[in-house]
Amino acid sequence: MESKTSITIALDAMGGDHGPQVVLSGAQIALERHPDVRFLLFGQEASVLPVLEQMPKLKARSVFRHCEISIRMDDKPSQALRQGRYKSSMWQAIEAVKTGEAAVAVSAGNTGALMAMAKFCLRTMANIERPAIAAIWPTERGESVVLDVGATIGADSQQLIDFSVMGAAMARALFHIERPTVGLLNIGTEEVKGQDDVKEAGRLLKETELAGLEYRGFVEGNDLGKGTVDVVVTEGFTGNIALKTAEGTARQIASYLRAAMTRTWMAKLGYFFAKSAFDRLRDKMDPRKVNGGVFLGLNGVVIKSHGSSDAEGTAAAIDVAYAMAANGLLAKIEADLGDVYAHISSPVVVEPVVDEPDVEDVR
Template sequence: MGGDHGPEVILAGAAIALERHPELRFALFGREDAVQPVLRKHPALKAVSTFHDCEIAVRMDDKPSQALRQGRHKSSMWKTIEAVKTGEADVAVSAGNTGALMAMAKFCLRTMANIERPAIAAVWPTVRGESVVLDVGATIGADSQQLVDFSMMGAAMARALFGVERPTVGLLNIGVEEVKGQDEIREAGRLLRETRFAGLAYHGFVEGDDLGKGTVDVVVTEGFTGNIALKTAEGTAKQIATYLRAAMSRTLLAKIGYFFAKGAFDQLRDRMDPRKVNGGVFLGLNGIVIKSHGGSDAEGTAAAIDVAHAMARSGLRGKIERDLQDFYLSVSQENAAKTVESVK
């Protein structure tokens, strides 16, 4: 029921995802009068879906507290998340109100041990392939320990997605020198550098241009900065695409040149298409939730479901839990060793 376009786009995207992954099964939550007429247009999807009628649909402009108070136990959003908690579903996907989705997910699923705040992780296209970037909107402001937790979770996601045994992790900063940046970032860098956790390779500080370069496998920042970076990148991609279209249609010679270079331009457009990397993963919860962009079309929705499929198959939640346990164990052991040394 969420997003700018509701069931029409959500179900069309699910139908595309089903073609890519025939093993998928869907539990659909929404108002029957809005969903069933659209679902009948996709017989293959209907055949592998169970439908749950819901009284309430959270609006895109609802405040998180209001949505949680009025939609708890009754809304399509809550019941979608609850399906993960009860084991009916392996992963929840929603294009709805981001704040409401995070509030309900945190309230329903709870955070993992040692995690104070969850994060939203996005897969970011780079010149070298792809990177994981987090947080892109869940936590506004973060202390040093939260940035370290994000690093652990991002590294686990990178291993699950990219098959990298020891992902490189960088902290987004205003410079690469250790003396630059806010106290929280410098302290997080010290913790990561001194702990020497086996599950990741700490690269150091990275700057904004490193996002596109693919300097590291995982870029860690707090949600305010991360969300601005994400929206800026999306806007830049659209801006460049607009410039290219205008340039290629300006003169007859340009149109002829475009005709001969069409294959290359199609490939460029495909690489720059923000729909291809739709799907933010909520990390740090006792269950997997995927946030699809509210303005996505069917192809973008399918991409978010692709991410959900990959996360469910990868055992991401278990990897994150093990990494966090191993990390805090290594920290406690190092602290104990330092205490013994100081006593000597």
């Protein structure tokens, strides 16, 4: 079981586009930030051990376990379940959370496979039909939690309420906010606008006094960047498009700035004098700093790192994993969901569905 004096993180060392070299380098950076962390490393020994031998500090804080199979980034979730169950590095990292050997699992592997395996191994919480992926979103005020960004395509009113509660619990664990503000993403702030499920979820949240969150009503797309609320809730199709649009826009702006700053010698001179300001802007727009999608609604915590992340991005995902474990995310979600179903009458108990999830690989 998890030690009370340290936090153990199960790490899929084979996940992502770059494999053990980047994953272990990220773990080494995270270890410097969190000296009390321990790692359970899962992967193929021929690939992992030569890299681990070059990192003595990480090796001293890690236990390695050989796995026969590595899930490919292009494997279908159903295929990954059939071939990689029990024997893959991804599955064994998740199973370590189920058995209590680790507090949280982190993988940069195939998103659909990770979600399918996590649902099959950990199962969903009581009354939760489908889990959500929550992302950390940089804003003018700091950071917000946005969910769902790709796990569930479409969501009814009860699922949107569940997402609101789980997102608020994550915000409390990550940002240490006693009562996070929550908004439902909609095409307008007026109560008459939007789909019926969104309007119904808004009505119920408005009428129900919940200790774990403060409902602020509908928010629009431009509120994502403003940081109008601490938690923005939507279904996975819309959330995934919003996430990828934001990432693409950030890259576009960065490209424009680079071109503008190198076009003439006067521009280069101006950049020289304003370099510190541009460095701060680049740091703020760096997607590596907000890496780590959290799977919410499962009986265990799983973090999805971007498949293309470098070592710094991997370390950021591990930072999120550490914060979720250290601040008792699961306990907060369970308590808050209990509060919801105590206020909302006749909840429908849904048996966990183990099928191929509607997940886009948000690498």
